[in-house]
Amino acid sequence: xxxxxRMRMTPLCGYDPADMKISKSLFVTxxxxxxxxxxxxxxxxxRAGFIQQIAAGIYVYGPLMWRVLRKIETIVREEHDRxxxxxxxxxxxxxxELWEESGRWERYVADKIxxxxxxxxxxxxxxxxxxxxxxxxxxxxxxTSYKQLPQNLYQIQxxxxxxxRPRFGLxxxxxxxxxxxxSFDASAEGMAASYAVMRDVYRNIFTRCGVRFTPVxxxxxxxxxxxxxEFMVDADTGEDAIAVxxxxxxxxNTEKAVSKIxxxxxxxxxxxxxxxxxxxxxxxxxxxxxxPDLPLERMLKTILYRATWLDRDQVVAVMCRGDRExxxxxxxxxxxxxxxxxxxxxxxxxxxxxxxxxxxxxGLADDVRLMADASVEGVKGFLCGGNETDTHYLDVYFGxxxxxxxxxxxxxxxxxxxxxxxxxxxxxxRGIEVGHIFQLGTKYSEAMDCRFADENGKLQPFHMGxxxxxxxxxxxxxIEQGHxxxxxxxxxxxxxxxVMIIQMRAGDEAQEGLAQELHDQLEAQGIxxxxxxxxxxxxxxxxxxxxxGIPMRVVVGRDAADRKVEWKPRTGGEVEVISAxxxxxxxxxxxxx
RNA sequence: CGGGGUGUACCUCAGUGGUAGAGGGGAAGCUUUGGGAGCUUCCAGUCGCGGGUUCGAAUCCCGUCACCCCGACCA
Numbered sequence: 001x002x003x004x005x006r007m008r009m010t011p012l013c014g015y016d017p018a019d020m021k022i023s024k025s026l027f028v029t030x031x032x033x034x035x036x037x038x039x040x041x042x043x044x045x046x047r048a049g050f051i052q053q054i055a056a057g058i059y060v061y062g063p064l065m066w067r068v069l070r071k072i073e074t075i076v077r078e079e080h081d082r083x084x085x086x087x088x089x090x091x092x093x094x095x096x097e098l099w100e101e102s103g104r105w106e107r108y109v110a111d112k113i114x115x116x117x118x119x120x121x122x123x124x125x126x127x128x129x130x131x132x133x134x135x136x137x138x139x140x141x142x143x144t145s146y147k148q149l150p151q152n153l154y155q156i157q158x159x160x161x162x163x164x165r166p167r168f169g170l171x172x173x174x175x176x177x178x179x180x181x182x183s184f185d186a187s188a189e190g191m192a193a194s195y196a197v198m199r200d201v202y203r204n205i206f207t208r209c210g211v212r213f214t215p216v217x218x219x220x221x222x223x224x225x226x227x228x229x230e231f232m233v234d235a236d237t238g239e240d241a242i243a244v245x246x247x248x249x250x251x252x253n254t255e256k257a258v259s260k261i262x263x264x265x266x267x268x269x270x271x272x273x274x275x276x277x278x279x280x281x282x283x284x285x286x287x288x289x290x291x292p293d294l295p296l297e298r299m300l301k302t303i304l305y306r307a308t309w310l311d312r313d314q315v316v317a318v319m320c321r322g323d324r325e326x327x328x329x330x331x332x333x334x335x336x337x338x339x340x341x342x343x344x345x346x347x348x349x350x351x352x353x354x355x356x357x358x359x360x361x362x363g364l365a366d367d368v369r370l371m372a373d374a375s376v377e378g379v380k381g382f383l384c385g386g387n388e389t390d391t392h393y394l395d396v397y398f399g400x401x402x403x404x405x406x407x408x409x410x411x412x413x414x415x416x417x418x419x420x421x422x423x424x425x426x427x428x429x430r431g432i433e434v435g436h437i438f439q440l441g442t443k444y445s446e447a448m449d450c451r452f453a454d455e456n457g458k459l460q461p462f463h464m465g466x467x468x469x470x471x472x473x474x475x476x477x478x479i480e481q482g483h484x485x486x487x488x489x490x491x492x493x494x495x496x497x498x499v500m501i502i503q504m505r506a507g508d509e510a511q512e513g514l515a516q517e518l519h520d521q522l523e524a525q526g527i528x529x530x531x532x533x534x535x536x537x538x539x540x541x542x543x544x545x546x547x548x549g550i551p552m553r554v555v556v557g558r559d560a561a562d563r564k565v566e567w568k569p570r571t572g573g574e575v576e577v578i579s580a581x582x583x584x585x586x587x588x589x590x591x592x593x
Numbered sequence: 594c595g596g597g598g599u600g601u602a603c604c605u606c607a608g609u610g611g612u613a614g615a616g617g618g619g620a621a622g623c624u625u626u627g628g629g630a631g632c633u634u635c636c637a638g639u640c641g642c643g644g645g646u647u648c649g650a651a652u653c654c655c656g657u658c659a660c661c662c663c664g665a666c667c668a
Contacts, residue, residue: 030604030605030617030618031604031605031617031629032604032605032606032617033605034604034605035599035604035605035606035661036661036662037661038661038662053660055659055660056659056660056661111666111667112594112666113666113667113668129668132668159668161667163666163667164594164665164667165594165664165665165667167661167662172667178668180668239667339666341665341666342665436668438668468668502627504626504627505626536626536629537625537626537627537629537630538626538628538629538630539627539628540629541627541628541629542627542628542629543628543629544629546628557627558627
């Protein structure tokens with residue numbers, strides 16, 4: 001790929017902007033970090049003036065930030081357009097009726113995620129958190145024949161979600177910039193093909209953005225019911241835990257991940273079930289102290305949850321091996337309920353008749369639904385709670401002492417687990433979810449009665465896919481991944497400017513002239529230059545340059561009269577004195593690297 | 594929604610019942626000019642808001658709001 005091809009890849013705009021002299025622009029940085037910013041990306045963006053908080057999770061994107069967002073958007077648009085997707089723009093304001101059609105109004109209101117209110121004439125509307133309803137409605141009656149398929153439509157727009165706990169700056173906002181795309185196909189196979197195309201589009205986008213990322217298998221959550229993958233920017237500060245295996249290449253969100261469950265050790269001899277006093281032994285750890293010879297794998301804990309459906313709720317008891325944990329997402333999916341939360345102390349006492357810590361499968365209240373994680377299978381001679389304070393049963397056998405409850409894969413993968421194929425070992429790392437792709441199937445097209453005529457003239461529901469990218473979150477993730485003590489380190493393709501020229505002395509004729517010459521020469525090649533011509537001390541200029549993280553720095557200083565300048569990449573290089581005539585070549589080399 | 598924390602100048606913060614403070618920042622001037630330089634002068638606050646106690650409240654009490662953190666929740 002030539003330099004000029006690369007330059008075309010992330011144009012910021014189609015017109016020639018004026019000289020970008022800092023002295024003439026609104027460029028305001030702070031010496032001190034905001035006290036309320038916990039994560040690096042947030043603190044640096046505020047300090048560098050990229051964003052300003054207006055309320056929890058609501059921000060102004062300043063001029064430099066906006067340039068970054070537009071660059072990401074440009075990459076997103078180019079890759080979508082190249083794959084045959086078409087851009088459109090849907091309304092943020094949406095009527096309740098549309099959401100009633102898909103049946104999501106109730107759930108989103110119950111989850112308190114939806115901004116909704118009455119308009120002046122008493123009609124209920126919401127601010128769109130996502131656009132399946134609108135796009136499905138748009139397509140309805142517009143795509144009427146299989147001959148028009150497949151289609152993929154996308155938009156880049158501000159989304160609104162009333163997050164109960166917005167946090168970490170742009171990482172989780174209540175208002176944020178998102179790209180959402182929706183595919184329409186005639187069949188499940190077609191949908192899978194569209195999905196596969198989008199997977200490549202996403203890989204290309206994040207590769208071009210210059211972030212390190214991992215695609216992982218994901219839980220589809222409330223939005224879909226089939227295959228789904230997330231694109232995670234690798235970062236220790238990420239909110240998501242992901243299970244990866246270096247040997248097999250397996251990668252999945254821990255919400256979804258599965259692992260091979262080790263075989264439980266066999267008891268030495270079969271003994272009749274018996275009840276034992278276990279004073280104050282509420283946890284497996286406490287029990288180990290009492291029964292040092294009993295391995296954790298043969299202690300089955302029983303955890304009580306309250307599951308909620310639209311019209312009811314129920315206490316659910318879940319058995320699980322002592323060395324494993326329950327994954328509540330999997331539990332929620334197995335129950336097909338809206339929410340699952342740990343039962344409170346009062347409930348536990350009511351259904352077990354015992355203090356918290358002694359729940360077991362035998363003698364639970366009748367209205368409790370008993371389930372088990374797959375890890376209990378084949379466990380013999382186990383310990384479990386006695387449903388009586390300070391009491392456990394020992395040497396319990398499924399089949400002999402009680403029926404094995406309905407069993408599902410409900411476990412949480414743990415670091416060190418073997419992969420399902422037994423070929424490798426799982427490690428838990430963290431990431432920031434910047435993209436998520438789903439196969440929706442006919443969920444929305446059926447619910448909203450959105451159909452096309454097939455080859456036989458029969459009406460069929462569309463097979464849909466939906467594909468999201470958090471644009472503003474991607475920018476934050478890039479900083480989370482690229483920063484040092486001095487400030488941000490932008491990847492070249494999404495940096496607000498490519499080159500920072502520091503003119504050491506404002507008003508110095510030789511410096512002014514050389515800086516102008518370099519500026520004009522670079523801009524003529526489509527290279528974006530931020531020119532620090534401010535009348536201030538050198539220290540401040542260097543600090544600011546490090547802070548805003550422009551990838552390349554050219555210092556025009558005392559040797560300007562000799563056409564000598566200093567060259568330094570923001571990271572990974574030392575200061576070099578070079579001829580001003582070599583600057584363009586250096587910049588081009590950086591683009592070609 | 595549970596738990597914890599913080600609200601004082603544009604920013605970062607000090608100030609435990611008696612006149613509202615510092616540093617940064619901004620303005621003016623002089624001196625400086627290669628990693629936030631120095632000196633002088635100036636600018637800047639309804640101490641989140643409401644109520645109460647008190648001769649007197651930034652400070653004590655009650656309420657309320659906002660923001661941050663942990664958890665729950667989260668296309």
